[in-house]
Amino acid sequence: MSSNKTLTSDDLDVIGQDAFTAEDPMVMVAELVAAVDERRLADPADAGYALTLAAEITERQGDLAPALGLVDRAVGLYRDDTDGFARAYRGDLLARLGRDDEALAEFTALRPRLQRDPDAATYLSEAMEECGYAPIAEQWLTAALESVLDRSDTNAQLLYHLAQARRRIRRDLELPADEHDELADRMREVMNGLEPAGEREADGRGLLFWPKPEFDRILLRWPVLADPYGRSWDEHRARLERELTVRNDAGETGLVLFTGSADGLVAFAARDGGDPADPGVRAGYEDQQENLAGARAWPPRRNGPCWCGSGGKYKKCCLPRSRA
Incomplete structure (x- = not known):
């Protein structure tokens, strides 16, 4: 049942968190969908986020097909390139529903964003890893990273996210570190103001x-x-x-x-x-x-x-x- 309350961005975050421990999370799904349908969002641009959140809650209940339907609606409400996470999530759901050709087509359509959107390295690689496409994700991240390194106008933020996503995937695949992995480690050390790893000692504390x-x-x-x-x-x-x-x-x-x-x-x-x-x-x-x-x-x-x-x-x- 709708609460008739206008939901802010913060309200959506709280609903997403509370859904983990709610007795009946689907009540929250209904509220999120109703807020979109009844235009009860303080920021109309949050409609895609609200439906994606509803899809994630639905997925956790084991209902993949309804979750996919909610993500489909979400993608249609996003504008420009802000739909990246939802589309990657749709690819993940398609793969887990056995629709591998459609999943790979969705991921492939997102691949060009690796060379222009820093967030794409994270949401695309994680979605692909979730449904068993980690080796392909590693290849795509490598190609994108090398392409960005070859540019004369290298975007430092884009480079950092590509290098870190690739490093994580390669660790999970238990691949040996290469020069790009070493670059990722150096960039993270600089970002966090640390000495090089070989020059400091672990303190062993929790x-x-x-x-x-x-x-x-x-x-x-x-x-x-x-x-x-x-x-x-x-x-x-x-x-x-x-x-x-x-x-x-x-x-x-x-x-x-x-x-x-x-x-x-x-x-x-x-x-x-x-x-x-x-x-x-x-x-x-x-x-x-x-x-x-x-x-x-x-x-x-x-x-x-x-x-x-x-x-x-x-x-x-x-x-x-x-x-x-």
Whole structure:
């Protein structure tokens, strides 16, 4: 049933997140579709996004054909090249429905965007990998990367995204690193302000993660902790994912996340009469938590549950945050 509420872009993001844990996610699908049909979107340009979101929720329920129908509608509502993710997703669904010729035709139509749209390297390669076309994606990324490198007007952002997407695909395919992979590693190091991998040592530490209820509680009690931990839970997760990705690229192994709690931090601080917001107290609490059992190994499998506890797949939840 429609709520008659006008949905903002932020509302759509919340619906997408809440759908992971909703008792009946299809109620949210109905609301998204109704908001489009009844023109209840604060920004009409969000119509394609709303339908793509509805398709993803539907897909998670195992209903591939209805999900494809929603994506078809979404593609028709996007303008210009902003339909790239939805079209790549359509190719993925077509392949999983056994319509391989149509899927490959969809992917092939998107291939020219690899040489002009930085985001295409991500959405196209991930969609192709999802449905078993990773070797083809690696070939296309290689050709696009080499073409961009040959240009006199090389776009640095485009080059970076192509190199990183290709590096990821080649790791998943267990291919040996080549000169383009080394370029991708150097670019990431420069982007993150790191020394070359051979000149720094891993510190072997895990990272403290605050689950959403605990994160909300610590910021409510100590707003100053937004500086070290993030102004929102999304920012907190993005920071952790980026840091872990950088460490992984630097060759660190055994990366883990350990969990914090607001009450636990208060109790730790109280034992020494300290302030929970004090950096020294927090460092001690992190040392304590890291030595407890129950740390989560990182990274999880791409199609496995995300480490943040959202209930979504890692590849669609926190993995993309490393590129945010």
